[in-house]
Amino acid sequence: MTQAAHPLPGRGGDAGADRALDLVVGAGQTLLENGGEVFRAQQTMEIMAQSLQVRDFNVYVLTNGIFASARSADGAPLSRVRHVPLVSIHLGRVEAVNELSREVAAGQLDAAAAWQRLEEARALDPTTVRAERIACVAGCACFSFLFGGTLPEVLTAAVAGLLESLLCQQFGRWRINRIFTNIVAAWLSTLLALGVRTLLPALNVDTATIGALMVLTPGVALTMGIRDILNADYLSGAIRLLDAVLVAGSLACGVALAWLTARYAGGLVW
Amino acid sequence: MVELTAGRYVAQFAVAMLATISFSVTFRVPLRHYLACGLTGAVGWLAYILCAECLALSAPVATLIAALPLTACARLFAIQRKAPITLFLLCGIFPLVPGAGIYYTAYYFLRNDRTLFVNRGVETLKTAVALALGIALVCSVPLKRQKPHP
Numbered sequence: 001m002t003q004a005a006h007p008l009p010g011r012g013g014d015a016g017a018d019r020a021l022d023l024v025v026g027a028g029q030t031l032l033e034n035g036g037e038v039f040r041a042q043q044t045m046e047i048m049a050q051s052l053q054v055r056d057f058n059v060y061v062l063t064n065g066i067f068a069s070a071r072s073a074d075g076a077p078l079s080r081v082r083h084v085p086l087v088s089i090h091l092g093r094v095e096a097v098n099e100l101s102r103e104v105a106a107g108q109l110d111a112a113a114a115w116q117r118l119e120e121a122r123a124l125d126p127t128t129v130r131a132e133r134i135a136c137v138a139g140c141a142c143f144s145f146l147f148g149g150t151l152p153e154v155l156t157a158a159v160a161g162l163l164e165s166l167l168c169q170q171f172g173r174w175r176i177n178r179i180f181t182n183i184v185a186a187w188l189s190t191l192l193a194l195g196v197r198t199l200l201p202a203l204n205v206d207t208a209t210i211g212a213l214m215v216l217t218p219g220v221a222l223t224m225g226i227r228d229i230l231n232a233d234y235l236s237g238a239i240r241l242l243d244a245v246l247v248a249g250s251l252a253c254g255v256a257l258a259w260l261t262a263r264y265a266g267g268l269v270w
Numbered sequence: 271m272v273e274l275t276a277g278r279y280v281a282q283f284a285v286a287m288l289a290t291i292s293f294s295v296t297f298r299v300p301l302r303h304y305l306a307c308g309l310t311g312a313v314g315w316l317a318y319i320l321c322a323e324c325l326a327l328s329a330p331v332a333t334l335i336a337a338l339p340l341t342a343c344a345r346l347f348a349i350q351r352k353a354p355i356t357l358f359l360l361c362g363i364f365p366l367v368p369g370a371g372i373y374y375t376a377y378y379f380l381r382n383d384r385t386l387f388v389n390r391g392v393e394t395l396k397t398a399v400a401l402a403l404g405i406a407l408v409c410s411v412p413l414k415r416q417k418p419h420p
Contacts, residue, residue, distance in 0.1 A: 040354065089297045091300075091356065091360065092300045094354055094357065132295060136296065138289075142286070147370065210373060210374075217367075219368055222368065226398050227405060227406065245376075249379075249380075253380065255377055
């Protein structure tokens with residue numbers, strides 16, 4: 001904050017412009033952190049800045065950063081840089097910020113009320129841990145069915161999904177690296193499928209494994225990366241594509257490790 | 271025979287809907303949008319399997335065609351419910367995204383199976399590009415009334 005630089009904060013438009021810029025960048029950051037697209041964050045910030053009459057507002061948004069500059073009423077330059085390293089998708093917050101920007105654009109909210117709404121949007125947390133766990137299990141089971149699985153594959157994928165969501169939540173609590181979490185989750189799910197196959201030789205390990213791992217695969221990241229590239233936003237797209245490659249590599253690593261483990265443990269032939 | 275096939279498609283539609291709703295929960299979509307998200311995903315998946323099985327189209331082409339009704343649905347819900355299209359799109363494309371393809375590509379890479387690696391990799395990339403193109407195509411159709419807020 002550059003409050004000290006202002007002769008009298010609160011007088012004239014100075015502190016106002018500063019605070020408005022904080023609000024605009026805060027809204028953009030919330031969008032980006034929770035899975036909003038890059039161009040959406042950019043557009044929303046521009047609309048909000050225009051409605052709040054921020055002078056000379058310019059912003060550059062990347063997948064993991066925001067760079068914004070503006071001028072206060074007396075012409076002093078203002079700037080904000082935000083680093084957004086971690087994206088965890090929370091579309092409820094995206095919707096809340098969108099609603100907020102719509103109301104700001106319509107002139108229904110003043111700065112103070114908008115700040116309060118932004119804080120509320122950031123604190124939004126509608127699903128519980130248990131709901132998420134059930135969703136993970138159901139999702140895994142459904143996907144192994146969609147990929148052509150029958151009852152044994154579906155059940156195996158469901159159990160693997162439960163294991164995987166427990167593991168991800170626990171590792172998240174311990175703040176363990178995402179790549180390592182993916183490797184362990186993939187390893188455990190594949191090992192489970194291989195274990196079930198020793199009891200039930202008809203089981204299709206591939207279908208069960210991919211159903212269970214679909215939750216972790218970076219399909220959405222890949223597609224969104226290509227969308228960014230189609231929007232001529234090459235840098236953001238490349239960041240997402242690299243992320244997708246890394247996640248896919250770590251999942252495959254886990255699966256390959258599980259096959260090796262099974263081979264050494266139980267004389268399975270690859 | 272015909273009834274059996276129809277029943278199979280109904281089952282696929284229902285399961286795709288359930289899968290999409292599961293992902294809406296993971297992506298923390300507000301409760302009131304679950305059904306819309308589920309429908310979007312199920313429509314996309316149904317279009318995809320119809321194209322892939324009845325018309326015997328390849329995966330990328332089928333994905334491109336399926337992305338059209340999917341995105342149209344997402345746009346419709348976005349306007350009707352005054353919510354950003356991201357909500358319905360991100361959940362709805364989940365059954366179509368080449369998650370399995372990416373995974374197999376990386377897997378064959380590690381197994382050092384170059385032919386399968388390249389085959390899978392190219393197909394995955396094509397599918398992802400087709401999906402992104404389909405989305406971009408429908409999203410850029412101008413509407414008569416004023417453009418919905420992003």
